[in-house]
Amino acid sequence: MSIKTLLPILLLLSACGALPTAIKAPSDVEESLGVYSSYSSEKRAVAAPDTEDSLGVYSSYSSAKRAVIASPDTEESLGVYSSYASQRRAIAPDTEDSLGVYSSYSDAKRAVAAPDTEESLGVYSSYASEKRAISPDTEESLGVYSSYASEKRAIKPDTEDSLGVYSTYRDDKRAIAPDTEPSLGVYDSYKRAISPDTEDSLGVYSSYASDKRAISPDTEESLGVYSSYANERRAITPDTEESLGVYSSYASERRAIKPDTEDSLGVYSSYASEKRAIKPDIEESLGVYSSYASEKRAITPDTEDSLGVYSQYSSA
Structure with a gap:
């Protein structure tokens, strides 16, 4: 069958909507709850705008290979694409202020942009191997990056005034300023020297069994x-x-x-x-x-x- 014979058939199929078309995804497609939340291996382009603003549209497309177009406003909903463990994307600074967005990206090696991205609860809390520098204002939320056991970073003194921030940093050898210890159990397994005013909280450094100081x-x-x-x-x-x-x-x-x-x-x-x-x-x-x-x-x-x-x- 020649091209001339196929052309009318292709045009007819395209008019009927049977053929796929290249569709650009505008920024409003990600603002619904849990849209494409189970797309762990999903590599495809998100289709028309009206398909994403409903709940659970295409939620079972586990093997549908398409690329998700994520503009900065796409992360402000709860748990959007939260199971994209192998999804390698750069997120704009405003995308981190939602709850648990991309919280399971353990292998997503990305740099989180501005310091305002850490002020939400548990954002990227499971990034155990995520090696990034955090600005001082990023630690004031509860349990942010609490599982960074092997995270070797320097934190400014004002970052420790929250409850249990970096409480599991057993191997983190850092010096903390005196004002960082007035909270409960902060850095309770940290082998380091503490200023006198750091001990007036309950049980701070209570597990320092072999700490000679x-x-x-x-x-x-x-x-x-x-x-x-x-x-x-x-x-x-x-x-x-x-x-x-x-x-x-x-x-x-x-x-x-x-x-x-x-x-x-x-x-x-x-x-x-x-x-x-x-x-x-x-x-x-x-x-x-x-x-x-x-x-x-x-x-x-x-x-x-x-x-x-x-x-x-x-x-x-």
Whole structure:
């Protein structure tokens, strides 16, 4: 069949809409919810504008190979193309202010444009291998890039004032300014030196079991701070013991405590082998050092008017 014979047939088919036409996708095609959300291997051009503004149009085209045209306004909807794991595209700065857009792009090696892209919740939170530099204002949201375990970047001091930001950076060796620690549990597994004002929050750096450093007096006034420092060998100033159970697991801690440190409940209650001399005023609290069965020391008369203090001292 010659070209002249085929031409009328082709024209007829084109008029009937049976042949595909090259269609450009305007920017309004991506603004619906979840459009093409399951196109993980979808490589095709998005067709006419009226096809994208409905919910779930062509949502099951998993093997339809077309290229998605993503203009900057296409990312402002929720989860649009969120499963495009292998989709390599550049996103404009305004595309990151939506919730979880492209959150599963673990292999998408892209540079996120402007610093305002990080202020939303969990944007690109699963970019474990994403090596990018973030501007200071990008860390003020909750849990942004919280799974960047191998992310080696320098963060400015103002970036740490949110809750749990970069809390899983176990291997991240960085110096943080003092104002970064007033939040709860920020960088709790970070092996680094902290300024004195960084310890006044609850449980900050509580898992530093092998972290050998000196803490200023004001760092111990919170509950259970550094409570697991079993091997920590350091001298604590008197005001550090006034909280409940601080350093309660220091069974082998060998240090001298001043009298005012014993007036809290059960402080150092597990110091069974702690051989030290205690002043008379430290026995007036309830059960302080109640398990010191082998403590061998003399108690002054005013120490016996409390309930059960040293009641187990059978061999005293």
